[in-house]
Amino acid sequence: MSRREPALADRLGALREAVEVADGRLAVPEVGAARALLAKAGAREALGDATVVALAGATGSGKSTLFNALVGAEVSSPGVRRPTTGTTHAAVWGGDGADRLLDWLEVSRRHRVEAPDPALDGLVLLDLPDHDSVRLEHRLEVDRLVELVDVLIWVLDPQKYADAAVHDRYLAPLAGHAGVLLVVLNQVDRLDEPAGVACRDDLRRLLDGEGLAATPVLPVSARTGAGLPELRAVLERRVTARRAATDRLAADARGVAGALAAHCGTPSRAGRDPGRPGPELVEALAAAAGVPAVVSAVERSARRRGARSTGWPLLRWTARLRPDPLRRLHLGDEEARTSLPQPGAVAAAGLRTAVRHARDEVGADLPQAWRDELRRTTEVTEERLADRLDRAVAGADLGPDRTPVWQRATGVVQWLLALVGLAGALWLVALAVLGWLQLDGVLPVPEVSGLPLPTVLLGGGLLAGALLALVARPLVRAGARRRARRARRRLTDRVAEVARAEVAEPLAETRADHDRFCAAVQRAGR
Amino acid sequence: MTAAAPTVPDALETLRDRVAELSFGLAVPGRADAAREARAVVDQVDDYLLPRLRDLDAPLLAVVGGSTGAGKSTLVNSLLHADVTRAGVLRPTTRAPVLVCAPADRAAFAGDRVLPHLARTTGAPGGPDDGHGALRLVAHDALPAGLALLDAPDVDSVVTANRDLAAQLLAAADLWIFVTTAARYADAVPWDLLHTAVQRGTAVAVVLDRVPPEARDEVADDLAGMLRRAGLSAARLFVVAERPLDGGLLPAEEIAPLRAWLLGLAADQEQRDAVVRQTLAGALDSLSDRVTGLLAAEEQQHAAARTLQEAADAAYARARQEVDDAVAGGALLRGEVLARWQEFVGTGEWMRGLQASVGRLRDRIGSAMTGRRTSPEQVQASLGSSVADLLQAAADSAAERTATSWRSLPGGTALLAGRERDLEAASPDFPDAAVDEVRDWQGEVLELVRSEGAGKRARARWLSWGVNGAGAVVMVAVFASTGGLTGGEVAVAGGTTAVGQRLLEAVLGDAAVRSLAARARADLRERAGRLLDTERARFADLVTAAAPAPDGITRLRAAADGLATARRSR
Numbered sequence A: 001m002s003r004r005e006p007a008l009a010d011r012l013g014a015l016r017e018a019v020e021v022a023d024g025r026l027a028v029p030e031v032g033a034a035r036a037l038l039a040k041a042g043a044r045e046a047l048g049d050a051t052v053v054a055l056a057g058a059t060g061s062g063k064s065t066l067f068n069a070l071v072g073a074e075v076s077s078p079g080v081r082r083p084t085t086g087t088t089h090a091a092v093w094g095g096d097g098a099d100r101l102l103d104w105l106e107v108s109r110r111h112r113v114e115a116p117d118p119a120l121d122g123l124v125l126l127d128l129p130d131h132d133s134v135r136l137e138h139r140l141e142v143d144r145l146v147e148l149v150d151v152l153i154w155v156l157d158p159q160k161y162a163d164a165a166v167h168d169r170y171l172a173p174l175a176g177h178a179g180v181l182l183v184v185l186n187q188v189d190r191l192d193e194p195a196g197v198a199c200r201d202d203l204r205r206l207l208d209g210e211g212l213a214a215t216p217v218l219p220v221s222a223r224t225g226a227g228l229p230e231l232r233a234v235l236e237r238r239v240t241a242r243r244a245a246t247d248r249l250a251a252d253a254r255g256v257a258g259a260l261a262a263h264c265g266t267p268s269r270a271g272r273d274p275g276r277p278g279p280e281l282v283e284a285l286a287a288a289a290g291v292p293a294v295v296s297a298v299e300r301s302a303r304r305r306g307a308r309s310t311g312w313p314l315l316r317w318t319a320r321l322r323p324d325p326l327r328r329l330h331l332g333d334e335e336a337r338t339s340l341p342q343p344g345a346v347a348a349a350g351l352r353t354a355v356r357h358a359r360d361e362v363g364a365d366l367p368q369a370w371r372d373e374l375r376r377t378t379e380v381t382e383e384r385l386a387d388r389l390d391r392a393v394a395g396a397d398l399g400p401d402r403t404p405v406w407q408r409a410t411g412v413v414q415w416l417l418a419l420v421g422l423a424g425a426l427w428l429v430a431l432a433v434l435g436w437l438q439l440d441g442v443l444p445v446p447e448v449s450g451l452p453l454p455t456v457l458l459g460g461g462l463l464a465g466a467l468l469a470l471v472a473r474p475l476v477r478a479g480a481r482r483r484a485r486r487a488r489r490r491l492t493d494r495v496a497e498v499a500r501a502e503v504a505e506p507l508a509e510t511r512a513d514h515d516r517f518c519a520a521v522q523r524a525g526r
Numbered sequence B: 001m002t003a004a005a006p007t008v009p010d011a012l013e014t015l016r017d018r019v020a021e022l023s024f025g026l027a028v029p030g031r032a033d034a035a036r037e038a039r040a041v042v043d044q045v046d047d048y049l050l051p052r053l054r055d056l057d058a059p060l061l062a063v064v065g066g067s068t069g070a071g072k073s074t075l076v077n078s079l080l081h082a083d084v085t086r087a088g089v090l091r092p093t094t095r096a097p098v099l100v101c102a103p104a105d106r107a108a109f110a111g112d113r114v115l116p117h118l119a120r121t122t123g124a125p126g127g128p129d130d131g132h133g134a135l136r137l138v139a140h141d142a143l144p145a146g147l148a149l150l151d152a153p154d155v156d157s158v159v160t161a162n163r164d165l166a167a168q169l170l171a172a173a174d175l176w177i178f179v180t181t182a183a184r185y186a187d188a189v190p191w192d193l194l195h196t197a198v199q200r201g202t203a204v205a206v207v208l209d210r211v212p213p214e215a216r217d218e219v220a221d222d223l224a225g226m227l228r229r230a231g232l233s234a235a236r237l238f239v240v241a242e243r244p245l246d247g248g249l250l251p252a253e254e255i256a257p258l259r260a261w262l263l264g265l266a267a268d269q270e271q272r273d274a275v276v277r278q279t280l281a282g283a284l285d286s287l288s289d290r291v292t293g294l295l296a297a298e299e300q301q302h303a304a305a306r307t308l309q310e311a312a313d314a315a316y317a318r319a320r321q322e323v324d325d326a327v328a329g330g331a332l333l334r335g336e337v338l339a340r341w342q343e344f345v346g347t348g349e350w351m352r353g354l355q356a357s358v359g360r361l362r363d364r365i366g367s368a369m370t371g372r373r374t375s376p377e378q379v380q381a382s383l384g385s386s387v388a389d390l391l392q393a394a395a396d397s398a399a400e401r402t403a404t405s406w407r408s409l410p411g412g413t414a415l416l417a418g419r420e421r422d423l424e425a426a427s428p429d430f431p432d433a434a435v436d437e438v439r440d441w442q443g444e445v446l447e448l449v450r451s452e453g454a455g456k457r458a459r460a461r462w463l464s465w466g467v468n469g470a471g472a473v474v475m476v477a478v479f480a481s482t483g484g485l486t487g488g489e490v491a492v493a494g495g496t497t498a499v500g501q502r503l504l505e506a507v508l509g510d511a512a513v514r515s516l517a518a519r520a521r522a523d524l525r526e527r528a529g530r531l532l533d534t535e536r537a538r539f540a541d542l543v544t545a546a547a548p549a550p551d552g553i554t555r556l557r558a559a560a561d562g563l564a565t566a567r568r569s570r
């Protein structure tokens, strides 16, 4: 018989993976339950494949009587006073090693069945106390063992089969364990034939409504022995299959996985690189890091330098009146803090808002627990983000720090023109001195198209210099803008890198963990 | 002297109304129990206390209650030796209660004197089940006048409505005939009810049904001991052995003692009165304890509402503090705003009015060289968007903080349910509201500056700068005058903030600038506070809607005191 069911080991492995992923990330009680189950599974698996079957039910339903009937001896004394049984009794069919199992179950009243039926070899039958009497300690013992045993036989009777105490507290919550349960309707000898059938059908209807359609209902009478062969046959099947413990753990794993699945959103969409920061995030981070200020400083600095080298030499000093805006930011050293304005409350606010949007986008379809985890992730990040951004900007290469050749050449020409002008001026001064000394005409003054040469030199030099400065200005501006653009690109790249490493990737990692968690949970719960 | 003292029924009615007003809207632990108890008190007043107080001589109502399958219906049928109520093997059988009375008493039960919320039907037994909202009324000769029997649904089956109805019916009884069996007598659920009966001083008779004849004495002794230990030694215990039924009825001799006792009760006016008074007094006495329990639950609601409200208040107070700090600390003057401000002042637009010629010349030349102009409007715009950003982040964080802390507070998760995602961030229209509010603030500042400047001697100069320019300076001064900028940043700003401010002081006067800035700041804070308050109201309204009425406790306590006074003065 080939089963589609995944092996228990796979299930538990998947569950372990889910727990590992959730560790430190998900603060939900379901993870604790999963961890407890893994511990229980480890312990139970080490104790062999005997089948632990417990008779559970209300007081007076006939658990002890049925137990004795199955054992074939009066081991657990039934009684007319309610409740009778206060401690769990165990009966062991053949098999060895049951002692360790019973130690683990903390059951001390043990009975070894004499001349055991070989078909039941490996059966450990427990007679539990009741769960519905005024004795609270009985209920606690039942609750403890209901978690641990492999097969649960719920013993009901015509009077109590529809009690809320058993249905609401035990049967309905065990809906996922339909295969692990067995329901017997005891004391059918108290009913006539049609009443017994009606009763059983009604019980069947109740169980079906609770999702326990797969659980068989066996009418029996512990007193007359009616229905006991059928019950024994079912037990034999379960015992010889040697699978009860595994089945129980698998059902538990399915249940725990189902509970964990409440913390699963839809898996991530394929295609988009989750670790890539969105443009909105990068832009906000760049703004917070002062990129616009730096870019503007770069542009102004380049313009200032261009003006200094191509400007009219006589007015160049004005540019020196104001310091280089770029130099003042102390960029270029990744270790030192820049003198960029500290990210103030506004920048921090922008940063927080941007990070929050990035987070919301990643967590849009995730359940609360994971969105909480995303929030914690970004809270850690936000603290050091400002510093990382500052370093990124400080360490940026803003392009060559030298004056372009043409600007230097223009500067030389400017100086030459200024020299020409100066020469003209000196000449004129010399002529004036000569004139004062009444030495006019001692030296001939060459003329250029009717104008005296020194005047031409002076006027032409000055005029040409001014013109050159005027012509160079738009070119300097264009150059400065280019440099600014380049600087912006480089800065933005570096900021994007920070956005990726500090925001997008941690978020993507959390998201990936969610996907891994959900995949594992799904495998565990299949 | 006691002219104004209300009668007991009136005081009781007031108390009932006060209890009915309790809403228990916050899902704190124990809320469901408190709500159920409140409903039980109201029901008992309506179903039992008021009718009984108004007519002490009305027939005695004995409610036959207990576990499913205990044989209640069988017992009622057997007592009357008739088929008035259906018994069956399917659990639970009885869903609609059946009230049997003497034909003479019919009128006492047909109207809405007792159990007014249950519609009366008169169908035959075995017909279609009437469901939970109905009470089948049967008049039968076998019952003497003065005594009515009510076959109640069970107290412990999977059918929740049965359990609730049974509790309500038992609370309406003058006498409980509590039926249990040899298999049931130690069940926890019925014992919870018996303990309630002890607390309320209800008259109880216990029928131990379906006892295997051979175990009769042992089981009866065991139960009698349990009853004694529970303080019910006064309760009569009738034991009915399990024997084959005769036409669905118990053998007459098995129920003879119970039957005799009931008939005696019906016949003996005095004994009947004693039973009626015992249960009535007990129910009235127990009311004060029950109301105390309700008050505690109500107190818990108040405490939870307070805690939730405080969590929201704290988160938004922190947001307000953040905004205040940023405003007062000059933090807004960094980044974009600072850049604009530098450009604005740096171009010399401001300096044009300044007499200091060197600076003027320098700046004119500088301006001519760069050709850059930043208008005061740009300064204002960047300042405005900074303030809006700041408000947005503050509102977002406050919402998230509130939602997060609510999730760990009693009642918080339920309030958030279904709205988590909306409430984790500022409301969707907050950005627009913030921008509007900041724009209004800026308009207000300009208005202030305009009126301040109107009377000044230096009006001519003033006008040459424009109100906008002056407004920009005041806005900047709002953030700068407390010295928010550090030395280094002032250097970056080139001292321009201080220059601008000094300039303004020269025109308007030192004190005027300071008061302008102070007023503008106060206005901004007030607006920010208002915006954040609107946001906080989203949470506050949720709490208010679910929280108990502020005076509910006082009113309930007063009503309880009123009842005590009325009872004493009777």
Ligand SMILES: Nc1nc2c(ncn2[C@@H]2O[C@H](COP(=O)(O)OP(=O)(O)OP(=O)(O)O)[C@@H](O)[C@H]2O)c(=O)[nH]1
Binding pocket: B067, B068, B069, B070, B071, B072, B073, B074, B075, B086, B087, B088, B089, B090, B091, B092, B093, B094, B095, B152, B153, B154, B209, B210, B241, B242, B243, B244, B245, B248, B250
């Ligand atoms: N043999 C025997 N059967 C009884 C006795 N009392 C009750 N029964 C049976 O027990 C079953 C339940 O009896 P009901 O009278 O319907 O019980 P109930 O307490 O009214 O139950 P609900 O209506 O479900 O609350 C019926 O099938 C009865 O015939 C008894 O003394 N002897």
Ligand SMILES: Nc1nc2c(ncn2[C@@H]2O[C@H](COP(=O)(O)OP(=O)(O)O)[C@@H](O)[C@H]2O)c(=O)[nH]1
Binding pocket: A057, A058, A059, A060, A061, A062, A063, A064, A065, A066, A077, A078, A079, A080, A083, A084, A085, A130, A186, A187, A188, A189, A190, A220, A221, A222, A223, A224
């Ligand atoms: N008629 C009848 N009585 C039973 C049956 N099983 C148990 N009883 C009786 O029901 C009572 C309670 O039985 P017990 O085994 O002590 O119930 P436990 O509390 O569930 O262990 C005893 O008096 C038994 O004799 C049965 O199948 N038919």
Ligand SMILES: [Mg+2]
Binding pocket: A063, A064, A065, A077, A078, A084, A085, A128, A129
């Ligand atoms: Mg037992």
Ligand SMILES: [Mg+2]
Binding pocket: B072, B073, B074, B086, B087, B093, B094, B151, B152
């Ligand atoms: Mg009934």
